[in-house]
Every structure is written in structure tokens, then in C-alpha cells.
Amino acid sequence: MPATALNPASSSVLSADGLRKTYLSGVQRLQVLSDVSLEVAAGESVSIRGESGSGKSTLINLLAGLDAPDVGRLLWFGQPATPDRRAEFLGIVFQSFYLIPEMDALANVLMAARIRGGAGAAERSRARDLLGRVGLAERATHLPAQLSGGERQRVAVARALMNAPKLVLADEPTGNLDERTGDAVIELLLGLCRETGTALVLVTHNVAHAAKCAHQLTLRDGTLC
Amino acid sequence: MPWPIYLALKQLFPTGRRFPFFTLISITGVALGVMLLVISISVMGGFQHEIRKMIVDTQGEVQVRGEGLIADPAAVLAALAQVPGVAAATPFAEGVALIEHERKPAYPGIQGIDLARIEAVAPLGRFVRVGSLDDLDDDTVILSSQLAAGLGARLGSRIEVYSPLLLEKMKNDEVMLPRELTVVGLFEVGHQQLDSSLVLVTLRTMQDLYGLGPAVHGVNVRIAPGADPDAVARAVNETMLRAHRVQARSWIEANEDFLFVLQLEKNMIFFLLTFIIVVAAFSVASSLLIAVVRKTREIGLLGALGAKPRQVAACFCCQGLFIGVAGTAAGVALGFVFLHFRNDMIRIFTQLTGSEEVLARFYQFSRLPAHTAREDIVLIIVCAVVISTLAGLLPAWRAARLKPVEALRSE
Numbered sequence: 002m003p004a005t006a007l008n009p010a011s012s013s014v015l016s017a018d019g020l021r022k023t024y025l026s027g028v029q030r031l032q033v034l035s036d037v038s039l040e041v042a043a044g045e046s047v048s049i050r051g052e053s054g055s056g057k058s059t060l061i062n063l064l065a066g067l068d069a070p071d072v073g074r075l076l077w078f079g080q081p082a083t084p085d086r087r088a089e090f091l092g093i094v095f096q097s098f099y100l101i102p103e104m105d106a107l108a109n110v111l112m113a114a115r116i117r118g119g120a121g122a123a124e125r126s127r128a129r130d131l132l133g134r135v136g137l138a139e140r141a142t143h144l145p146a147q148l149s150g151g152e153r154q155r156v157a158v159a160r161a162l163m164n165a166p167k168l169v170l171a172d173e174p175t176g177n178l179d180e181r182t183g184d185a186v187i188e189l190l191l192g193l194c195r196e197t198g199t200a201l202v203l204v205t206h207n208v209a210h211a212a213k214c215a216h217q218l219t220l221r222d223g224t225l226c
Numbered sequence: 227m228p229w230p231i232y233l234a235l236k237q238l239f240p241t242g243r244r245f246p247f248f249t250l251i252s253i254t255g256v257a258l259g260v261m262l263l264v265i266s267i268s269v270m271g272g273f274q275h276e277i278r279k280m281i282v283d284t285q286g287e288v289q290v291r292g293e294g295l296i297a298d299p300a301a302v303l304a305a306l307a308q309v310p311g312v313a314a315a316t317p318f319a320e321g322v323a324l325i326e327h328e329r330k331p332a333y334p335g336i337q338g339i340d341l342a343r344i345e346a347v348a349p350l351g352r353f354v355r356v357g358s359l360d361d362l363d364d365d366t367v368i369l370s371s372q373l374a375a376g377l378g379a380r381l382g383s384r385i386e387v388y389s390p391l392l393l394e395k396m397k398n399d400e401v402m403l404p405r406e407l408t409v410v411g412l413f414e415v416g417h418q419q420l421d422s423s424l425v426l427v428t429l430r431t432m433q434d435l436y437g438l439g440p441a442v443h444g445v446n447v448r449i450a451p452g453a454d455p456d457a458v459a460r461a462v463n464e465t466m467l468r469a470h471r472v473q474a475r476s477w478i479e480a481n482e483d484f485l486f487v488l489q490l491e492k493n494m495i496f497f498l499l500t501f502i503i504v505v506a507a508f509s510v511a512s513s514l515l516i517a518v519v520r521k522t523r524e525i526g527l528l529g530a531l532g533a534k535p536r537q538v539a540a541c542f543c544c545q546g547l548f549i550g551v552a553g554t555a556a557g558v559a560l561g562f563v564f565l566h567f568r569n570d571m572i573r574i575f576t577q578l579t580g581s582e583e584v585l586a587r588f589y590q591f592s593r594l595p596a597h598t599a600r601e602d603i604v605l606i607i608v609c610a611v612v613i614s615t616l617a618g619l620l621p622a623w624r625a626a627r628l629k630p631v632e633a634l635r636s637e
Contacts, residue, residue, distance in 0.1 A: 088532025099527040103240035115229035
């Protein structure tokens with residue numbers, strides 16, 4: 002059960018406690034997040050909504066360990082979040098897909114496994130399986146430039162799930178897609194997370210997409226509510 | 227395969243695409259530098275090799291000379307046979323002479339050779355293009371090809387030889403007739419100086435012309451395969467210097483200054499041409515830096531997927547390395563292709579510019595020599611690959627410093 006107050010539990014895959022983030026804008030200090038706490042249990046899906054500039058992406062970056070909070074504590078599976086645990090623990094889906102253009106869809110999915118430690122026959126088989134599950138089995142050898150926006154995002158979803166992470170963080174994954182394609186991607190993401198027991202934190206503008214998650218939070222004035 | 231290597235290869239040679247322009251330009255730059263180095267160093271090595279070959283094939287590897295004349299060459303030859311590393315030896319007498327054919331004079335060098343021993347030391351017979359060394363006797367002569375052409379002499383022509391001794395006697399109003407010798411052969415070593423001004427006669431003829439009696443000017447020595455010429459010369463000096471009053475010098479020592487200048491030229495060419503590779507490396511660095519900027523968000527993605535900064539750096543270092551390896555391989559291959567067809571290319575060029583004779587006159591060789599030493603190629607390869615890899619360091623450092631969150635946010 003997500004909460005704005007930290008409530009450590011053995012099943013928590015993500016525990017954020019009192020996260021605060023301030024940026025310097027010229028000489029002005031801009032507090033983006035103030036005292037954000039969040040707990041996500043295994044297999045749980047949580048949506049975070051908020052207006053543009055409310056700090057959603059900043060929060061995702063903090064939760065992913067890509068940026069450090071000024072104050073606060075972040076735990077992944079009860080252990081401090083460190084960059085070397087990211088490949089094993091986290092899958093991330095970005096709004097802009099971020100596929101490597103020189104590699105085909107299969108190689109892009111496998112890249113997550115390569116960075117984690119290797120891409121043997123088992124990983125290759127899993128990558129093919131994931132591409133099949135996102136409906137791209139026939140497009141495995143296609144380059145990103147040969148795929149539509151929706152297909153690229155589905156490849157990104159498969160890549161996020163490649164290492165069987167405990168948690169997937171999705172930062173406005175439908176932001177660059179049309180409504181119909183966006184709906185399909187969200188269904189796919191939620192379905193796969195449900196199937197694999199993976200927790201999901203979904204940052205989105207879309208009310209309908211947010212409503213599909215088990216828990217809905219809103220980021221307002223730098224805090225979650 | 228570690229992923230930085232895999233990704234480096236993918237970025238240089240993307241799936242399903244033609245050879246990327248950036249990769250092609252980078253590899254071509256390194257290849258051109260390496261090719262020029264291979265060609266230049268091989269040609270310089272060729273000059274060295276040809277000179278060595280010419281000296282060794284006409285004089286042997288060690289030359290023994292007396293303080294004056296060697297009065298008893300048989301004793302010296304017998305003593306030389308006992309020196310370790312000496313394979314064969316042949317006495318010689320040498321000087322200059324005025325020769326004349328159909329009133330055309332020339333002042334070539336003249337060398338008297340011991341027909342029974344010469345082939346074991348200096349395979350002169352190999353250079354006789356017309357006639358045969360076997361036909362040489364005390365009444366005959368073998369002329370260098372260009373000298374014969376200059377005199378208008380052919381096989382069977384009779385030439386008159388005036389030695390300094392003869393001229394001295396004529397100066398004292400003695401009536402002396404020049405020695406008449408019949409041309410029985412023409413030789414061509416491939417070195418312009420030798421091919422235009424050398425005459426071969428028998429040792430006895432030369433001893434007569436110079437009034438040497440049984441004495442000779444020196445002994446040429448062929449050393450055993452694998453033996454060191456300097457070591458053999460030292461051994462000869464240690465055992466024979468006092469007893470026979472002779473001194474041995476290896477061909478390396480005798481031509482020390484010339485060989486030093488050749489080596490210096492070769493080193494300077496290597497040093498200067500290496501800068502072509504350095505310039506190419508700057509181009510590689512520039513291209514990779516552009517790639518870092520162009521792929522900033524991908525670098526951010528790698529960080530987001532869990533890549534460590536040193537792995538990202540390794541990816542760009544590997545790109546420099548692969549460009550270096552590919553460029554070096556292509557450069558070495560192109561260099562060898564050029565060297566293989568060098569004489570055809572030079573012939574076409576000199577024919578177009580009408581400079582065939584100039585080439586022979588100024589460079590002493592009728593063909594462009596080339597000799598590629600294995601250690602030179604290894605040095606070129608190591609230099610090119612190391613310099614290219616170093617070119618990847620700055621982009622690698624830039625890439626490693628990028629923070630994933632900032633890289634992903636970049637436009």
C-alpha cells in the first residue's frame with residue numbers, strides 16, 4: 002500500500018523517505034520536491050499525476066537513483082539505492098523511448114542484459130519471448146527507424162522487463178504517442194507487470210491511464226498526496 | 227563479448243547500414259598515414275638493403291687490407307681460413323686505368339679478381355648480362371654495361387688499357403704499348419655508379435698492369451651464414467693483425483657514415499610521417515567528440531540501464547582502437563599493394579614526365595628498391611594503433627563525465 006509516510010515492510014521494493022530536491026535557477030533556489038515519501042510493495046502499481054513542472058520527472062529520476070536528493074533516504078528492497086544495483090533492480094521506460102538507433106529491436110532489448118552482465122542463449126531467448134509478448138516477434142530484426150512510435154515504446158517496455166526487475170518506473174510513457182497507441186502501451190505495461198509480479202510506478206498526465214493503477218497519487222506543491 | 231566492445235562495434239558498423247561516413251573517413255585518415263609510412267620506410271629500407279647487397283655481393287662482408295700491399299696473399303688466405311666465421315676469401319687488386327676504344331677514352335675503376343675464388347665470395351657471374359665470367363682470362367676484360375655503351379664496345383671489341391705504371395713509364399720517354407684486352411662480357415649490378423665505371427680483369431692482369439708482382443691490395447671475405455660481420459672482423463684483427471700486418475673491416479664499419487646517414491634519414495622520415503597519423507588521430511578524436519555530443523541521450527540511457535562511467539569510457543576508447551586497427555590494417559595492405567606495383571607506377575610516371583634517366587642518374591638504382599623489415603612494420607602498427615586509441619581518450623573522458631540524468635534531459 003503506498004503511503005506518503007514511510008512504512009517499512011519486508012515486501013517493500015521501494016522506500017523513499019523525506020526526499021527533497023532544490024534546483025538553482027540563476028540566483029533563485031527552486032524547491033521542486035519537499036518531503037516526498039513513498040513506499041511501493043512488490044507487484045503493486047502506483048500512478049503519479051501532476052501538472053507540468055510539478056516535479057514528476059524529478060521524482061522519477063530520484064526514485065531511479067539517476068539523481069541524488071538534497072535530503073532524504075531511498076531504499077530498494079530494503080537496501081540503499083546505488084547505481085550498481087540499478088540494472089538488476091530497476092526497469093525504466095522513458096517518454097522518448099531512447100532506443101539505440103544502430104541496433105535492431107532484439108539487440109536493444111538485449112542491451113539491458115548485456116549491461117547487467119551478459120547476453121547468452123537464455124537471455125536471447127527471453128528477449129525474443131518479451132518481444133513476442135509485446136507483439137513485435139516479427140519485428141525483432143528491425144531498426145528503431147523502421148518502427149512506429151508505438152512499436153518503439155513497446156520495445157522499450159520489453160527492454161525494461163528484460164532483467165526481470167522488481168520495479169518498473171515509467172516516466173510518461175505515452176507522452177509521444179497518440180491516444181489509441183498510448184492506451185495499448187499502458188495496457189501492455191500493466192498486463193506484463195501484473196503477469197510477472199513487477200511493481201510499477203507510472204508517471205502520467207492521463208487520468209484514464211492513472212486510474213488503471215491500483216493506487217493513484219498526485220504530486221502537488223512538491224509533495225505527494 | 228563485453229558490452230562496451232559490442233556497442234563500439236555497433237556504433238562504428240551499425241546493423242543493416244552501409245559503412246558509415248564518419249567511420250570511413252576516420253579509418254581512411256589512419257590508413258593513408260600508415261600507407262605512406264609503410265611505403266616510405268620500405269623504400270628507405272630498400273635503399274639500405276640494395277646498398278648492403280651491392281657491397282656484400284661485390285666485396286664480401288669483410289675486407290682485409292695490409293698496411294701497404296699484401297705481399298704474401300697465400301699466407302693471409304691460409305690464416306683467414308682458420309678464423310671462426312670465415313666461409314671463403316678471395317684476393318683482389320684495384321685501381322683506376324685509362325681505357326680507350328675507337329679513340330673514345332674513359333677512366334673507370336679497374337679490379338683484378340681471382341677467378342678460382344671469386345664466386346665463393348662475390349657472385350659476380352650473376353651480374354654478367356652478356357657473355358660469361360668463365361671467358362675471362364689474362365687477355366680479356368669484362369666491362370660494366372653503361373661504360374661499354376659509352377665507349378661503343380661490344381663482345382669481341384678490343385680496348386686499350388693504360389695503367390698509371392704505364393703512363394709513368396711513358397712520361398720517362400720509355401716506349402710502352404698499352405695492354406690490349408678483348409671484351410668477353412658486360413655486367414650490370416643495378417647500381418648506376420658501378421654500372422658506368424668499373425672494369426673487371428683477372429688478378430694476374432691487374433698485377434701486371436700495376437707491377438705488383440705476386441702482391442695484392444686486399445682480400446675480400448665471405449662470412450658463414452648467421453655470423454656477425456663485425457665479430458668476424460674483430461676475430462680477424464685479433465688473430466692476424468700482428469702476424470700478417472693486416473687489418474679487417476666489416477662492410478658495416480667501412481660504410482659507417484653512409485649507413486648512419488641512411489638510418490638517420492629513415493628515422494627522420496618515420497618521425498615526420500608519424501605526424502600524418504597524429505593528424506588523422508585528431509580527426510578521429512574530433513569525430514568521436516561529435517559522436518559523444520550526438521549520442522548524449524544514448525549515453526544517458528546507458529547510465530540509466532546501469533552502465534558504469536568507466537564502461538561508457540571504454541566504449542569510446544574501443545572505437546578509437548577499432549578505427550586504429552582497421553585503418554592500420556588497411557594502410558599496411560595498401561602500402562604493400564603500392565610497393566608491389568611501385569616499379570610499374572614509377573615507369574608510367576617517368577614515361578609521362580620523361581625522367582627515366584634522371585631517376586637512374588640521381589638515385590643510383592635502375593629500379594625503385596624496397597625492403598620491408600618486420601620490426602619496422604611492427605613499430606608502425608604499434609604507433610598507429612596506440613595513437614588512434616589515445617585519440618579516443620578525450621571523447622571517452624567526456625562521455626564518462628556525463629551524468630545520466632543530465633544526458634537524458636539534453637536536447
